[in-house]
Amino acid sequence: MPKETYDLPSITVLGVCNNDVAGACLVKDGKIAAAASEERFTRVKDDSVWPTQAIEFVLKEAGLELEDVDYLAYGWNAGFDQDRHLMLYVDRIIDESRFNPRGLPYIRQRIFNELKNDKSKRREFDDYSHTNGLEGRTVYLDHHECHAVGAFACSPFDEALVVTCDGRGDFQALTVSHYGENDFRLLQQETTIDSLGYFYGRITKLLGYKANRHEGKVTGLAAFGNPEPLLPVMREMIAFKEGELRARCGPLYRPSYDGFEDEVTHLFDRESPENVAAAAQCHTEEILAAVVEHHITAIGPSNVCLAGGVFGNVKLNQRIREVAGVRNVYVLPCMGDGGLALAAAVGVAYQKSGTRFLKPSMKLGPNPEAFLPSSAILAKRYPDLSVSEFEDPIPELTRALAADQVIGMVKGRMEFGPRALCNRSIVYHAQDRSVNDWLNKRMHRTEFMPFAPVTASEHAPNCYTDWQLDHVAAEFMTMTYNCEPGFWSASPAIVHVDGTARPQVISKASDPFMHRLLHAWFEESGQMALINTSFNRHEEPIILSTDSAVEALHERIIDLVVLEERFVLRRPQ
Numbered sequence: 001m002p003k004e005t006y007d008l009p010s011i012t013v014l015g016v017c018n019n020d021v022a023g024a025c026l027v028k029d030g031k032i033a034a035a036a037s038e039e040r041f042t043r044v045k046d047d048s049v050w051p052t053q054a055i056e057f058v059l060k061e062a063g064l065e066l067e068d069v070d071y072l073a074y075g076w077n078a079g080f081d082q083d084r085h086l087m088l089y090v091d092r093i094i095d096e097s098r099f100n101p102r103g104l105p106y107i108r109q110r111i112f113n114e115l116k117n118d119k120s121k122r123r124e125f126d127d128y129s130h131t132n133g134l135e136g137r138t139v140y141l142d143h144h145e146c147h148a149v150g151a152f153a154c155s156p157f158d159e160a161l162v163v164t165c166d167g168r169g170d171f172q173a174l175t176v177s178h179y180g181e182n183d184f185r186l187l188q189q190e191t192t193i194d195s196l197g198y199f200y201g202r203i204t205k206l207l208g209y210k211a212n213r214h215e216g217k218v219t220g221l222a223a224f225g226n227p228e229p230l231l232p233v234m235r236e237m238i239a240f241k242e243g244e245l246r247a248r249c250g251p252l253y254r255p256s257y258d259g260f261e262d263e264v265t266h267l268f269d270r271e272s273p274e275n276v277a278a279a280a281q282c283h284t285e286e287i288l289a290a291v292v293e294h295h296i297t298a299i300g301p302s303n304v305c306l307a308g309g310v311f312g313n314v315k316l317n318q319r320i321r322e323v324a325g326v327r328n329v330y331v332l333p334c335m336g337d338g339g340l341a342l343a344a345a346v347g348v349a350y351q352k353s354g355t356r357f358l359k360p361s362m363k364l365g366p367n368p369e370a371f372l373p374s375s376a377i378l379a380k381r382y383p384d385l386s387v388s389e390f391e392d393p394i395p396e397l398t399r400a401l402a403a404d405q406v407i408g409m410v411k412g413r414m415e416f417g418p419r420a421l422c423n424r425s426i427v428y429h430a431q432d433r434s435v436n437d438w439l440n441k442r443m444h445r446t447e448f449m450p451f452a453p454v455t456a457s458e459h460a461p462n463c464y465t466d467w468q469l470d471h472v473a474a475e476f477m478t479m480t481y482n483c484e485p486g487f488w489s490a491s492p493a494i495v496h497v498d499g500t501a502r503p504q505v506i507s508k509a510s511d512p513f514m515h516r517l518l519h520a521w522f523e524e525s526g527q528m529a530l531i532n533t534s535f536n537r538h539e540e541p542i543i544l545s546t547d548s549a550v551e552a553l554h555e556r557i558i559d560l561v562v563l564e565e566r567f568v569l570r571r572p573q
Helices: 052-062 082-099 101-116 119-131 143-154 196-206 215-222 228-237 262-269 273-299 314-321 337-353 375-381 394-402 435-442 485-490 512-525 546-554
Strands: 013-017 023-028 031-037 071-074 138-140 160-169 172-180 183-191 238-241 244-247 302-307 326-331 386-389 407-410 424-429 452-456 504-506 530-534 560-563 567-570
Touching (some): 013 052, 013 337, 023 052, 023 337, 031 337, 071 337, 082 101, 082 183, 143 160, 143 302, 143 326, 143 337, 160 196, 160 273, 172 273, 183 273, 196 262, 196 273, 215 273, 215 314, 228 238, 238 273, 273 302, 273 314, 302 314, 375 386, 375 567, 394 424, 394 512, 407 546, 424 435, 424 512, 512 530, 546 560, 546 567
Parallel strands (some): 160 302, 302 326, 407 560, 452 504
Antiparallel strands (some): 160 172, 172 183, 238 244, 407 424, 452 530, 560 567
16 A cells, blocks of 8 residues: 655545444544544444434534545445455465365355445445535545554554454455555455454354454453363364464354354353353464464564454453564554544545554543533532532542442543543442442443453553553553552452453543542552443443433442532432
């Protein structure tokens, strides 16, 4: 992918996604002006409708009309590109014919599905482009190229090995590229026949969860199991050999989330769910660590960027960080297809003008409380609540934590992507081991992973083994770390059974309010972290506004709401 250079100081790009998780992102003046997923407005989890409200929001936030946009960017090309895909599939079919002929019907079905997939979503996008007179300004990015260029453009690295991996997207399931200044090389492509996303998603469905949504439950469950009994079976399904990822289509594996033959269901019925999850997790880690190691050996020590839904697996990302020769890892925080609106917008800006975004904040969504200037207005809006205004609410919040109260936080701009980063979070202390049971029940969740910790950067070296100040992945909760023994024993609510945690590490610059609260809590309790879990019930999107937070307060999911770093809302005592 050659980088084009124009004599433009900046360009305006609207990125749109209407496939999987719909959303929009607006790049203006060399910065990400705004980004939001449509689900946050419609309140339908993973909503894939046309993102009308998200588009309206990002344009309004940037002070623009649609006609002001230089480019409309789309990260689902939804078509077969003969230059990119033809020989890849010809070679793959030849391999299957030689080594596994009984797999050919599965491959034929996969190709048929690929040709049929996404047509209606592409037409919906094309109709929008045509209706608004934007055809001449529309840029279509290959799905995996979009993931890759988005990750590199947002990373803090001058050069990086970029790996993308998901279930499927524009006839590919994995790519490896090398990006650098005035340099791009595509090093590896794999078909959707050979899909680690489908592999892990099929295990998710076999365990009774929803594929392409609940893979995190499998990651959490894996820590309780023994991978050894089923690893040989997993390796028979899909493997990385001689530089290529190859699935063996047949009774054990097919490139789809659906269709299970008796052979595989009977086999897994003989093992515990924990062992099944452990084997799938271990094998996925082995394969992608081997892919990275293979390319690092060829190009030399390198930074690594990761994008695509498979890299929502935080334990896998730790394994990649630990590969010899990996200098540092950046996971695009909106790594899955719900992040394609942002990846498309920043990717086109990078391709057209060389713009880099260098570790952008994900706090890019609406700030609906900006209009609330006083406690009097809040008291009128919520007459059944006690409303207090503080010049500095940190002492009040510290007292609440010491009194075992659960805090809901609504402050600033809503986060874009799957992680709440303390602007729409639920916060509690980490000393109570039983909190994972009772607080998840309050939120109607069924989780195996413990809650994630939020930690001030000054305390992180005493909490997380091998953490370094430049570990950008830890700023966005996209990677686990092994925990120091003292931290594990002092904060049992946020350390998993395998001794790992998925931290958000906060500096004074990144979030001054939370940084002060963390230090105040440390002075009060000696604890170096707090729980940070997303502010939502099970199977609902992260909340958008104070109204949703107040609903949670009435339902006793939380005990108080802190709003805009000034106001504290409670139920009357």
